[in-house]
Amino acid sequence: MKSLDHKVAVITGGNSGIGYAAAKALKEKSARVIITGRRKEAIEKASAGLGVMGLIADQSKLSDIDQMVADVAREFGKVDILLINAGITKFGSIEKMKEDMFDEIMNVNFKGAYFTLSKFIPILNEGASVILLSSTSATISPANASVYAASKAAVNAVVKIAALELAPRNIRVNAVSPGPIATEIMDKIGLDDQLEDQLIGSIPLSRLGSPGEVADLMTFLSGSSSAFITGANFLVDGGQSV
Numbered sequence: 001m002k003s004l005d006h007k008v009a010v011i012t013g014g015n016s017g018i019g020y021a022a023a024k025a026l027k028e029k030s031a032r033v034i035i036t037g038r039r040k041e042a043i044e045k046a047s048a049g050l051g052v053m054g055l056i057a058d059q060s061k062l063s064d065i066d067q068m069v070a071d072v073a074r075e076f077g078k079v080d081i082l083l084i085n086a087g088i089t090k091f092g093s094i095e096k097m098k099e100d101m102f103d104e105i106m107n108v109n110f111k112g113a114y115f116t117l118s119k120f121i122p123i124l125n126e127g128a129s130v131i132l133l134s135s136t137s138a139t140i141s142p143a144n145a146s147v148y149a150a151s152k153a154a155v156n157a158v159v160k161i162a163a164l165e166l167a168p169r170n171i172r173v174n175a176v177s178p179g180p181i182a183t184e185i186m187d188k189i190g191l192d193d194q195l196e197d198q199l200i201g202s203i204p205l206s207r208l209g210s211p212g213e214v215a216d217l218m219t220f221l222s223g224s225s226s227a228f229i230t231g232a233n234f235l236v237d238g239g240q241s242v
Contacts, residue, residue: 004029004223008076008125012036012059012116013086015046017183018133018218021211022083023050025219031081036068038086059086059112060104062119069119078125081222084113085133087151091144102147109151114158117173127170129222132159134177136237152177156233163231172230174221179237182208204239 009026013019014035027033027050035050037043038058047054053075057068072079087109090101113132124130137145138152156175163173180199200206214236220226221234235241 004031004081004219007031007080007222008034008072008078009081009083009222010034010036010072010079010120011083011085012057013133014052014083015039015042015054018178018181018211018214019083019085020046020050021215022085022218023052025212025215026081026222027052029219029223031222032076034072034076036086038064059116060107061112062115065112065116065119069123073123078123078128079120080125080128082117082120082124082128082130083133083218083222084116084131086112086116087133089148091148093144094146097147105147106151109148110154113155117158117162121166124166124169124171128172129226130162130166130171130173131218131221132173132175134159134175134233136177136179136235136241138177139235139241159233160231167230172221172226174226174229174231175233176214176217176221177233177235177237178209178214179203179235179240180208181211181214181236183211202240203237204242207238209236209238 009031011019011023014023015037023033023035033052036055036057040056043054043056055068055071057064090105132155134155135152137149138156159173159175
């Protein structure tokens with residue numbers, strides 16, 4: 001893996017889980033890393049622990065995205081690596097889905113991701129790499145995840161079109177779709193031992209993935225070793241979607 005020395009990398013939702021692991025991995029490759037998140041204490045703790053710049057920004061608010069882009073442009077000029085990772089996971093049946101939950105999921109996972117990409121495009125360097133965090137939920141269609149899965153399916157559609165639109169500038173756009181990964185989100189959705197056993201039973205490799213394993217793929221997609229890869233969606237799920 002070639003060095004990412006002096007490359008400027010922005011990671012939304014970089015204060016925990018996969019985003020944090022990606023920030024750590026990119027910093028280890030000598031990238032100049034900026035992480036964002038909407039929780040002030042979490043961002044301050046994560047940025048201090050990683051030794052990187054932290055910005056408070058709620059991806060569901062376009063005004064926050066505008067400010068984040070302005071802050072990054074003022075401090076660093078152009079961006080070489082954009083990892084749109086921030087997202088939320090909530091479940092509910094189609095029959096009982098409430099409008100406020102629908103809007104919350106879509107505003108963060110799709111609208112927020114879409115406009116983060118849109119507003120960063122003017123300050124992306126030629127040859128930059130953009131990675132959007134998707135999910136295998138868009139592939140395997142889990143029960144009670146209709147809105148979440150739809151938000152990620154929408155992201156996958158945008159990745160392909162963005163890859164075409166940005167190809168003249170040699171900017172690559174790809175999606176990474178994790179399956180079950182051992183992060184704090186698993187605790188938030190109430191994963192107890194029984195549910196975990198059922199989940200692991202659905203994975204051919206018989207275990208949960210680690211944030212670092214997803215971050216390793218993101219690091220690969222960030223550098224010149226993946227220079228001929230764009231418009232692709234990579235499943236990191238231990239074979240679950242097979």
